[in-house]
Amino acid sequence: MNPAPRYHEYQTTGSTQALKDSEKEPKEQTMASRTRKSPEVRRAEITQAAAHLISQHGYNGISLKDVADMVGMSQPGVLHYVGSKEGLLSLLVTDIYDANGTPEEFVQTGLPGSDPDHPHLPAYFDYLVAHNAGQPELTQLYTVLETEAISTNHPLHDYFLRRPEEVWEHYSKFPWALPDGMDWSRDMQDSVRMSVEVMDGIQIRLLREPKIDYVQEWNLFKDLLFPLPLWDGCR
Amino acid sequence: MNPAPRYHEYQTTGSTQALKDSEKEPKEQTMASRTRKSPEVRRAEITQAAAHLISQHGYNGISLKDVADMVGMSQPGVLHYVGSKEGLLSLLVTDIYDANGTPEEFVQTGLPGSDPDHPHLPAYFDYLVAHNAGQPELTQLYTVLETEAISTNHPLHDYFLRRPEEVWEHYSKFPWALPDGMDWSRDMQDSVRMSVEVMDGIQIRLLREPKIDYVQEWNLFKDLLFPLPLWDGCR
DNA sequence: ATGATTATCTAATGGTTGGTAGATATGGTT
DNA sequence: AACCATATCTACCAACCATTAGATAATCAT
Numbered sequence: 001m002n003p004a005p006r007y008h009e010y011q012t013t014g015s016t017q018a019l020k021d022s023e024k025e026p027k028e029q030t031m032a033s034r035t036r037k038s039p040e041v042r043r044a045e046i047t048q049a050a051a052h053l054i055s056q057h058g059y060n061g062i063s064l065k066d067v068a069d070m071v072g073m074s075q076p077g078v079l080h081y082v083g084s085k086e087g088l089l090s091l092l093v094t095d096i097y098d099a100n101g102t103p104e105e106f107v108q109t110g111l112p113g114s115d116p117d118h119p120h121l122p123a124y125f126d127y128l129v130a131h132n133a134g135q136p137e138l139t140q141l142y143t144v145l146e147t148e149a150i151s152t153n154h155p156l157h158d159y160f161l162r163r164p165e166e167v168w169e170h171y172s173k174f175p176w177a178l179p180d181g182m183d184w185s186r187d188m189q190d191s192v193r194m195s196v197e198v199m200d201g202i203q204i205r206l207l208r209e210p211k212i213d214y215v216q217e218w219n220l221f222k223d224l225l226f227p228l229p230l231w232d233g234c235r
Numbered sequence: 236m237n238p239a240p241r242y243h244e245y246q247t248t249g250s251t252q253a254l255k256d257s258e259k260e261p262k263e264q265t266m267a268s269r270t271r272k273s274p275e276v277r278r279a280e281i282t283q284a285a286a287h288l289i290s291q292h293g294y295n296g297i298s299l300k301d302v303a304d305m306v307g308m309s310q311p312g313v314l315h316y317v318g319s320k321e322g323l324l325s326l327l328v329t330d331i332y333d334a335n336g337t338p339e340e341f342v343q344t345g346l347p348g349s350d351p352d353h354p355h356l357p358a359y360f361d362y363l364v365a366h367n368a369g370q371p372e373l374t375q376l377y378t379v380l381e382t383e384a385i386s387t388n389h390p391l392h393d394y395f396l397r398r399p400e401e402v403w404e405h406y407s408k409f410p411w412a413l414p415d416g417m418d419w420s421r422d423m424q425d426s427v428r429m430s431v432e433v434m435d436g437i438q439i440r441l442l443r444e445p446k447i448d449y450v451q452e453w454n455l456f457k458d459l460l461f462p463l464p465l466w467d468g469c470r
Numbered sequence: 471a472t473g474a475t476t477a478t479c480t481a482a483t484g485g486t487t488g489g490t491a492g493a494t495a496t497g498g499t500t
Numbered sequence: 501a502a503c504c505a506t507a508t509c510t511a512c513c514a515a516c517c518a519t520t521a522g523a524t525a526a527t528c529a530t
Contacts, residue, residue, distance in 0.1 A: 056386055056387070057386045057388075058293070058295060058383060058385075058386065060295040061295045061383075061386055140385065143382060143385075144382055144385055147378060147379055147383070147439065148293060148296075150291065150293075150375065150378075150379060150442050151291055151292045151296055153292075160443065161442075161443055161444050162443075162444060164440065164444065164445070165444065190455060193440070193447075194452075194455060194456065196436075197433065197436030197439070197440050197452075198432065198433065199436070200435070200436040200439045200440070201431075201433055201434070201435040201436030201437075201439075202436075204381065204382065204435045204436075205399070205428070205431070205432050205435070207385050207395075207396075208395065208396055208397075208398060208399050209396050209397060209399065209400065210399070210400065212428075220425060220429060221429065224459040225459065
């Protein structure tokens with residue numbers, strides 16, 4: 001009994017992993033039947049599993065085996081799609097990037113009570129916060145990665161290092177509506193930077209007890225950063 | 236040549252580590268001479284090395300070997316002091332804990348212009364921020380750990396989860412001076428929570444380009460969170 | 471049906487990891 | 501000078517890691 005496994009016999013994975021068994025996909029696999037899916041579907045599954053695992057354990061905290069287990073295939077199976085562990089992260093980032101909206105989307109769409117030609121910065125932040133609040137896992141993923149990327153040899157180190165400058169330049173491309181007498185480059189640099197800091201701070205707080213509401217918390221800060229008498233006509 | 240190493244021959248460590256060679260201690264070790272130090276000194280060296288490495292790469296991002304290399308001894312040598320990798324983290328935390336001041340220190344010491352019997356919350360935050368700004372490595376260590384501890388199986392997970400409540404209870408023990416008509420429990424809960432969020436947000440931003448000044452940035456927020464007309468007499 | 475393509479697998483490799491066992495040498499005490 | 505306690509080392513281990521090589525089977529086009 002229990003002979004040396006013949007070549008094409010499948011084996012149940014007996015993991016001693018940091019991953020809790022309850023977290024694994026219930027992909028029972030019904031022994032000896034390979035399920036073959038289209039690359040698009042598989043890539044999506046892998047991305048989703050990676051997002052879930054990395055948002056919880058960080059990039060350094062997971063292995064390709066963890067992802068493979070969750071998606072119900074072997075570790076080299078995953079590697080076939082992502083090329084390397086770093087490839088997994090790249091795939092994840094680019095995938096999320098074009099699946100989520102940027103300011104353009106907001107500017108085109110607009111928000112109730114805002115002039116599409118002259119969007120308001122605080123209104124956009126409202127939109128952004130609501131968007132993030134509705135995707136807690138992705139938001140957590142971002143928070144985890146942005147701190148993990150402190151390490152100079154982390155694949156995303158440079159990306160996050162340059163982030164503030166990139167954010168500012170990106171925002172500067174839009175014709176934001178401002179209170180009378182205010183100048184974008186002169187007066188809004190602090191506001192944008194501080195708003196990002198606030199959101200990062202709230203996102204850390206979101207992971208703690210007792211729970212708070214992202215939107216509600218942001219509104220408290222919004223009243224401070226964009227006070228009503230001044231921004232009355234622009235909110 | 237290159238015979239099987241005899242038992243008591245020392246060997247130069249040939250690492251293929253994630254740790255840059257330039258980061259290693261220049262402990263040349265002059266071959267075949269064990270340097271024996273007092274446990275207190277060694278423990279301090281280990282703590283310092285761990286703080287440095289973990290603040291940069293996270294707990295998951297380093298190995299005991301990394302610490303050993305930096306401190307100039309073998310990996311089991313380090314293990315002799317910390318017992319396990321988790322023990323290293325415990326040692327680090329408790330060590331930092333009693334090496335750094337808590338609000339008590341401030342309340343006793345006071346600050347220029349503040350009544351020792353009735354300290355002011357914004358004044359304490361000024362002190363705290365200045366303290367943290369002066370210890371960038373420890374501050375970064377805190378930021379890294381608090382996000383890494385998102386993972387439910389991270390040794391510090393529960394600690395950070397409970398942090399907000401603990402902070403509030405701790406602060407609530409002091410006879411803070413408040414503006415007229417204000418009640419600590421009723422009116423200051425938001426301020427305390429938001430201040431912590433702001434500091435966490437700033438500390439993330441500190442790791443990015445272009446550089447900002449912690450104290451200066453905090454002052455911007457302080458003016459918003461503790462506005463002058465109201466807190467005039469308490470700052 | 472046949473065959474090409476390729477998604478997926480098993481097996482194996484070289485390296486690192488945290489941790490253990492036991493030898494050795496060092497510094498302080500007698 | 502002899503000795504003890506222990507700090508530190510070398511050697512070893514089992515587990516895990518990312519990655520490669522090559523076999524196999526599922527799907528699709530013909």
